[in-house]
Amino acid sequence: MEDEKIVELYFARDELAVSATQEKYGALLLSVSRKILGQCDAEECLNDAYLGIWDSIPPERPLSLGAYCCKVVRNLSFKRLEYNLAEKRSPKSAVPLDELEASLSGGEDFKAYENIDFSIAVNDFLQSLKPEMRIVFMKRYYFADTVPEISADLGISESKVKSMLLRARKKYLSFLKGE
């Protein structure tokens, strides 16, 4: 079913909207959440996400339902992960998030950036990248894809992916610093 039709179902408050979303994007959304939370928590998180999407459309009318759902699921997954960590529950992420965080931060302390308006800095940074590098960066740090997965998806070598990530990370920190 086309995104527009699914969104119309949400606006009509037709519960078919949720099952249509699940059918079209369920696997993708589970994959996004599973990398952050692990399988078990991801399935629970997804249920919360479907409810969140149901509650937010309307008034939201996303141009891309898939992208919108990914943002909701990623945001909820990280919230749940932080909750789990606060409750001293060991993370069961499908990917090593500590490693991913460390590489993105370049060893910098986030406190130095706490007052930044990320909605501007992040989007200015992404806009500044060439499309291929932007996709590589987003796949790695937004979707937590591995380097071999990105290499395969984009049909470029793993070393080229690493090289692009290195340059993108440097640029990202430069943008956060306002350089």
Added chain:
Amino acid sequence: MNRYPFLESLDSADGKFVKEVLEYKTAERRIIMKKKIIAIALAAALAVTAGVSAVAANGGGLEKLGEFFDRTREAIDTPEEFPTVDVTAVGADVTVSAEPDVSEPLKPGEARLTSAFTTNHGFYGTIEWNLEGMGLPDSLPEDALENHGYNVGAVRLYREVDGERQWCGFGGQIGTTRNGDIIEIVIDANGIDKKLEGNLIMEIDSLDYTAYEDNDKVPVPLYEGKVEIEINIDDYPTLKSRYSVNKPIGEDGKALTLELCPSGIEIRNEDGEYAGIDLLESVIELRMNDGTTVSGRMRDYSTHELIFAFGTSNYIGFATPLDVEMVGSVTVDGIEFTF
């Protein structure tokens, strides 16, 4: 403070950037693209491998796919005459013109496929690409790592459906050599979504070399243009798969069949569905008719890229094409498939 503040900061990314990633999609198979030229001792067991291994072994010139093909023709039951076909290259970043006669010298910027064959799961070919006037240095720069040579950035295959170009495969080089301004590339494209048919467009993307940067090996661009080649895949021979003849029973009680393709292995049940055996985690043993065996596990780094170069849970690809006629049986985690 949150534990992953930098990662969470990306939640601010505009939906258009998320959408861009979702729409940049891709083939069904997730593969690890093979970039290394591997001279392996497996040549005795994997006879066909010898052709490709010679690339690394002789060091002097890259063995043409046709020669490789000639030496294995008898074993593989392929046509007597290696096909020469109409090859038309069209412009991408570099404009090239139709070049049906492969004996004609290439014009600057032109590329052509000089030989090729396919399998159910792969595509192999030799490409010549003339980069005269494209700013290439006379030889590799001083910071180039030894034994890494020239690399093409990517090989992509497209088909046109209803006027729209769709990705149908991607891959990389088995080896690349340079003869003056001519770059010769032996390629494989293992990440195909289904058996290739009909007219396709092959895109070759950029040329680089390898150097150290920030304690990591990184590609350094030499030429960042692209070239496209139009091909009719039906003009090329297909190396056939073999299918196991015994019918071992899977955990779901259904009979299993292993497809032994020159490019790799997959197992399906009697309903044609994947058998549910995680091939990435399985120990796979190939028993040759001459009594030798080769075994390994994709997850095991010592065999990764030596025997199995890429894979998913449902498909494992060989590092180099295999002469399937030489194989007597394949055992996957103790389940034997005979031929």
